Amino acid sequence: MAAATDDAGDSNEMIRVVSSDGEHFEMPEAAANLSLVLRHMIEDDCADAAGIPLAVVAAKPLAKIVDYCTKHAAKSSGLTIEEAEELKRFDAEFIEVDTDMLYDLLVAADFMGVEGLSKLAVQRTADLIKGKTPEQNRETFGIVNDFTPEEEEEICKENEWAFQITKPPSRLC
Amino acid sequence: MAVSGGDGLSKLSDGVLGHILSFLPAKEAARAEVLSSRWRHTFAAVHTVSLVEPDGPVVDYEELGRYSPRNYYDGPPVHTVPRGLFSCAALRSLLIGPCLLAPPAAISLPSLETLLLAHVSDPGSDVQRLISGCPRLADLTLEACDTVTALSVAGLRRLALRCCHHLDTVAVDASELQAFEYRGAVPNNSYLVAHGGSLKTVAYCKIDICCEEVTSSSELAKLNAFLHLFAGAKHLHLESARLGSGLDNTNAFATLPVFPTLRHLELRGCLPDDNTAIFAALTRLLERAPNLEALSLVFHPEPLDDGNDARLTYYKEEIYDRHLLRYNRHSVLAVPTGGGAMVPSCLRSHVREINLVHYQGGTAQRTLAMFLLRNAPAIRELGGELAMGPLWIQEELVREIEGWVMNKSAIVNFG
Numbered sequence: 001m002a003a004a005t006d007d008a009g010d011s012n013e014m015i016r017v018v019s020s021d022g023e024h025f026e027m028p029e030a031a032a033n034l035s036l037v038l039r040h041m042i043e044d045d046c047a048d049a050a051g052i053p054l055a056v057v058a059a060k061p062l063a064k065i066v067d068y069c070t071k072h073a074a075k076s077s078g079l080t081i082e083e084a085e086e087l088k089r090f091d092a093e094f095i096e097v098d099t100d101m102l103y104d105l106l107v108a109a110d111f112m113g114v115e116g117l118s119k120l121a122v123q124r125t126a127d128l129i130k131g132k133t134p135e136q137n138r139e140t141f142g143i144v145n146d147f148t149p150e151e152e153e154e155i156c157k158e159n160e161w162a163f164q165i166t167k168p169p170s171r172l173c
Numbered sequence: 174m175a176v177s178g179g180d181g182l183s184k185l186s187d188g189v190l191g192h193i194l195s196f197l198p199a200k201e202a203a204r205a206e207v208l209s210s211r212w213r214h215t216f217a218a219v220h221t222v223s224l225v226e227p228d229g230p231v232v233d234y235e236e237l238g239r240y241s242p243r244n245y246y247d248g249p250p251v252h253t254v255p256r257g258l259f260s261c262a263a264l265r266s267l268l269i270g271p272c273l274l275a276p277p278a279a280i281s282l283p284s285l286e287t288l289l290l291a292h293v294s295d296p297g298s299d300v301q302r303l304i305s306g307c308p309r310l311a312d313l314t315l316e317a318c319d320t321v322t323a324l325s326v327a328g329l330r331r332l333a334l335r336c337c338h339h340l341d342t343v344a345v346d347a348s349e350l351q352a353f354e355y356r357g358a359v360p361n362n363s364y365l366v367a368h369g370g371s372l373k374t375v376a377y378c379k380i381d382i383c384c385e386e387v388t389s390s391s392e393l394a395k396l397n398a399f400l401h402l403f404a405g406a407k408h409l410h411l412e413s414a415r416l417g418s419g420l421d422n423t424n425a426f427a428t429l430p431v432f433p434t435l436r437h438l439e440l441r442g443c444l445p446d447d448n449t450a451i452f453a454a455l456t457r458l459l460e461r462a463p464n465l466e467a468l469s470l471v472f473h474p475e476p477l478d479d480g481n482d483a484r485l486t487y488y489k490e491e492i493y494d495r496h497l498l499r500y501n502r503h504s505v506l507a508v509p510t511g512g513g514a515m516v517p518s519c520l521r522s523h524v525r526e527i528n529l530v531h532y533q534g535g536t537a538q539r540t541l542a543m544f545l546l547r548n549a550p551a552i553r554e555l556g557g558e559l560a561m562g563p564l565w566i567q568e569e570l571v572r573e574i575e576g577w578v579m580n581k582s583a584i585v586n587f588g
Contacts, residue, residue: 099181099182100181102181103181103182103184103185104181106185106189106193107185107189110186110188110189118192122189122192122193122196123196125182125193125196126193126194126196126197127196129193129197129201129205130197130198130201131201134204134205134207134208137205137208138208138209141180141181141182141183142180142181143180143182143183143208143209143211143212144180144209145208145209146209146210147207147209147210152207155206155207155213156207159203159204159206159207159255162199162200162201162203162204162255163200163204
């Protein structure tokens with residue numbers, strides 16, 4: 001049982017979820033509501049003591065997601081500037097994960113419909129890709145280049161514009 | 174960051190990959206096609222493409238050069254937009270910088286909602302054809318597209334036309350239009366033609382008269398006619414070389430419109446010390462905005478002596494070393510009496526928020542600030558910032574400003 005139950009906000013109802021590898025978690029209803037899928041399940045009265053099964057989300061990423069939702073649900077409305085900044089810091093630390101966890105979070109957030117987390121993970125991935133050559137990106141993400149040199153050349157030629165360097169647009173008058 | 178053993182990223186769905194690539198500059202997103210066969214067609218799933226790159230990404234150009242027969246491209250920007258872009262079904266947002274569109278005969282962008290074209294060199298008819306090929310387009314920006322002379326648009330919620338100096342007529346089906354932005358010379362009376370509803374539904378209007386200060390009465394009368402189109406605005410932004418845009422000219426603006434729904438007025442321009450016309454200009458405008466709640470004045474830096482327009486270099490580093498404050502503690506602040514300087518009723522009863530941005534503290538600016546603040550008892554919020562300069566002058570100016578605020582419990586966020 002790896003429950004994250006701190007600062008639960010107003011909602012006292014705890015929602016139980018079960019990971020694909022059979023581990024149970026619980027979080028406040030307000031936190032679960034951040035997931036489109038869980039919200040619909042709750043609305044349809046599918047949230048019972050046995051827990052909502054999440055077939056494609058393993059325990060490791062699910063624990064993270066429960067953390068994320070609990071934190072964000074507790075601080076959802078009427079944020080002060082300090083609280084907003086604290087939440088930003090939380091997000092920044094939260095997404096400092098290795099690429100394996102990042103893929104898991106991308107898939108799980110997409111599947112569960114947790115919009116904020118999806119955006120966070122997508123932005124993090126884009127930041128990792130940004131400013132790198134294709135070779136560097138293959139290395140970072142363990143992507144195997146399965147093109148023949150001829151094929152690769154053809155794609156480069158097709159996307160020639162993408163490999164050119166142009167000046168930034170001139171200013172308006 | 175630990176390097177992963179497996180290639181989990183390539184197992185993600187097209188939708189997620191397209192989402193990731195949408196967060197990248199277009200060129201970097203397109204470069205991803207070369208990573209592996211999984212990535213070959215991911216670009217088609219991208220929902221946002223930005224070919225405008227004001228801050229080029231930090232790239233190892235030498236390494237990148239291996240992939241391109243022609244790198245370090247330095248001539249005029251004439252590269253052509255990839256044709257595939259014009260049939261991206263998922264594309265919602267397309268921002269195109271200096272380039273040649275050369276759109277194919279068949280354009281199919283069924284999801285496109287936001288389109289920005291800047292410095293595009295195609296014939297105007299091609300630009301029109303692209304715009305017409307986007308049935309869901311809601312937000313259109315044209316910037317410095319000199320080939321465009323006539324434009325016809327429908328169904329837009331936002332239209333921005335900046336420095337398209339050869340654009341003569343814009344036919345708008347204005348039934349949905351909520352926001353309109355214009356930057357350029359004073360437009361002719363026939364510039365904007367609205368079909369299907371008047372432009373009075375436009376809630377946000379920004380008019381920026383660029384280049385030289387307009388002084389001729391005939392030009393100002395055209396500006397007056399243009400303003401009449403937007404009398405229903407809630408938020409009006411008026412920018413020109415001089416603060417006040419010549420609204421004190423009672424001949425040209427004899428029939429200045431009434432803005433019954435105007436809540437927020439923002440004026441931008443220079444206010445040098447020899448300018449007292451601003452009082453008449455501002456009071457005339459405020460008198461016609463009985464329900465105004467927020468007033469923002471943004472003081473442009475004055476043109477520098479060496480002939481460089483400070484507006485252009487304002488964002489550069491070196492400007493920070495220049496001293497932009499013009500404070501003389503001994504000058505006498507005297508609001509011009511009679512004629513223009515009556516206190517408008519909205520200031521006395523409605524204005525809750527005043528912002529003074531890039532305040533340089535010259536005599537005219539201080540007099541104006543004093544006049545506004547000492548006549549605004551309903552103020553709840555004073556915001557803004559000072560121009561760069563020595564701290565002691567800034568502190569004196571802030572103290573002076575705070576002293577003028579009538580409502581002592583107002584939130585002051587000025588410094």
